Amino acid sequence: MTLWKPRIAANARYKHQGIADALKADIAAGLIKAGDALPPQREIARELGVDLTTVTRALNEIRHLDLIEARTGAGTFVKIPPDQPATATPAAELDLSMNIPPQPHEAGLPGRIAHGVGVLLAGAPNHFLSYQESTGTEASRQAAAQWLAPRFSAAPAVDRLVVAGGAQSALFAICSLVAARSSICAGSMSYPGLKSVAAALDLAIHPLDMDEHGIIPDSFEECCRCHLPKALYVIPSIDNPTTATMPLERRQAIADIALRHKVTIIEDDPYAELLDQPLPAIAALAPGLTWHVSTLSKCAAPALRVAYVLCPSALDVLRLASSLRASNPGASPLLAALATDWIETGTLRQITLAIRAESRARQFLASAVLKNWTYAADPSGHHLWLTLPVQWNASEFAAIARRSGLGIVPALAFSIGPSPGEAVRVSLGAAPDRARLEQGLVLLDRLLHEPQFTTGLIV
Numbered sequence: 001m002t003l004w005k006p007r008i009a010a011n012a013r014y015k016h017q018g019i020a021d022a023l024k025a026d027i028a029a030g031l032i033k034a035g036d037a038l039p040p041q042r043e044i045a046r047e048l049g050v051d052l053t054t055v056t057r058a059l060n061e062i063r064h065l066d067l068i069e070a071r072t073g074a075g076t077f078v079k080i081p082p083d084q085p086a087t088a089t090p091a092a093e094l095d096l097s098m099n100i101p102p103q104p105h106e107a108g109l110p111g112r113i114a115h116g117v118g119v120l121l122a123g124a125p126n127h128f129l130s131y132q133e134s135t136g137t138e139a140s141r142q143a144a145a146q147w148l149a150p151r152f153s154a155a156p157a158v159d160r161l162v163v164a165g166g167a168q169s170a171l172f173a174i175c176s177l178v179a180a181r182s183s184i185c186a187g188s189m190s191y192p193g194l195k196s197v198a199a200a201l202d203l204a205i206h207p208l209d210m211d212e213h214g215i216i217p218d219s220f221e222e223c224c225r226c227h228l229p230k231a232l233y234v235i236p237s238i239d240n241p242t243t244a245t246m247p248l249e250r251r252q253a254i255a256d257i258a259l260r261h262k263v264t265i266i267e268d269d270p271y272a273e274l275l276d277q278p279l280p281a282i283a284a285l286a287p288g289l290t291w292h293v294s295t296l297s298k299c300a301a302p303a304l305r306v307a308y309v310l311c312p313s314a315l316d317v318l319r320l321a322s323s324l325r326a327s328n329p330g331a332s333p334l335l336a337a338l339a340t341d342w343i344e345t346g347t348l349r350q351i352t353l354a355i356r357a358e359s360r361a362r363q364f365l366a367s368a369v370l371k372n373w374t375y376a377a378d379p380s381g382h383h384l385w386l387t388l389p390v391q392w393n394a395s396e397f398a399a400i401a402r403r404s405g406l407g408i409v410p411a412l413a414f415s416i417g418p419s420p421g422e423a424v425r426v427s428l429g430a431a432p433d434r435a436r437l438e439q440g441l442v443l444l445d446r447l448l449h450e451p452q453f454t455t456g457l458i459v
Helices: 013-030 040-046 052-064 108-125 125-129 139-152 165-176 194-202 215-226 248-262 314-325 332-346 347-369 396-401 436-450
Strands: 068-071 075-078 159-165 183-187 203-208 231-234 264-267 292-294 307-310 373-378 383-385 423-427
Touching: 013 040, 013 052, 013 396, 040 052, 052 068, 108 332, 108 347, 125 159, 125 332, 139 159, 139 292, 139 332, 159 165, 159 314, 165 194, 165 292, 165 307, 165 314, 183 194, 183 215, 194 203, 203 215, 215 248, 231 248, 248 264, 332 347, 347 373, 347 436, 396 423, 396 436
Parallel strands: 183 203, 183 231, 231 264, 264 292
Antiparallel strands: 068 075, 159 307, 292 307, 373 383, 383 423
């Protein structure tokens, strides 16, 4: 359950109407869902700088639309109107909200998965139908070291590696070890999965300023001095959502600050394999402080839910394995073995190269269709970060796009700081093919040209 982040829609003539419009748009966009709580009215008034009667009037309008309900002694919550289906937000015809890799024919994933699993089960079926080591088999850890080697000066030590059942479960386990009920810091725009972990672990997140190269070192330094965070969370390569990649100098600066203040680094690096030129992992610069997480879901397919975690020490391997056992005992033995075979035979590199080539083609397509707009992107990345023209509010734009049949994600979903800005993430890999993607991008371009909202007088 999450609290709504109060705001006033830019197009409203009156403040109470602006609050009501913003709340309606965020419900329609799926940013808050049935069962989610609204902040107390006095808190909304204080945050927006309006009087209490303005907030009460706005919520009464939403209540008359049967979108919220007051529960005695508990507060006000989003509800599903009785005359609508269980899903308040309609599914988009083309959903570009999920950040997944494209699946080009050249990668041949369906056939390779079917063939690979068949070979494994034919050879030793019972081995893959039983529990295995919570840290991963020796063969899987050897393959992990081989896979991660380009990010380090040499293949990392096998005794510092854990094979996990996906990056999200690894992130939850790591945060519970190093910072539960404490605080960490992260870029002001950050991966929504981190926000979910923080909410579950009662973990405060301090937002850090960002630029075109990612987290700004001076902001990290100041946070270390003022807030004493337990850890820094960072996506150094093709950041989600901003697409920024930290150059070597920035990575070194971040590592130096963490070493000086003894702050643990959680390096989430799912997109490193997509870079045209590999860069050293932050874990190579501050190995004793860094938990390095690399998932195969973002460079191959979400179905391959295998993540490799390089821990600061061999002792931390045992701590992480123990933490993972409490929630997600480990990667599927069958998937982990398939990934191991693909790494050893070079198949995974071939798949990644095909996906990288397809991503480049899709980015080229986006640059042609969206040539009139400002956005950030990596040439080989799966997504772009689009700055909206002045007439648009991001949450309202995402809601209208969804009603038009196009799913995208507004900045508020990623925001940790107080001001998310007006931008949306567009995931290019989710479209089934380039022709369908082009249709979606053309629709996006048309919506961006609409003078749908103009700034009105707020009194």
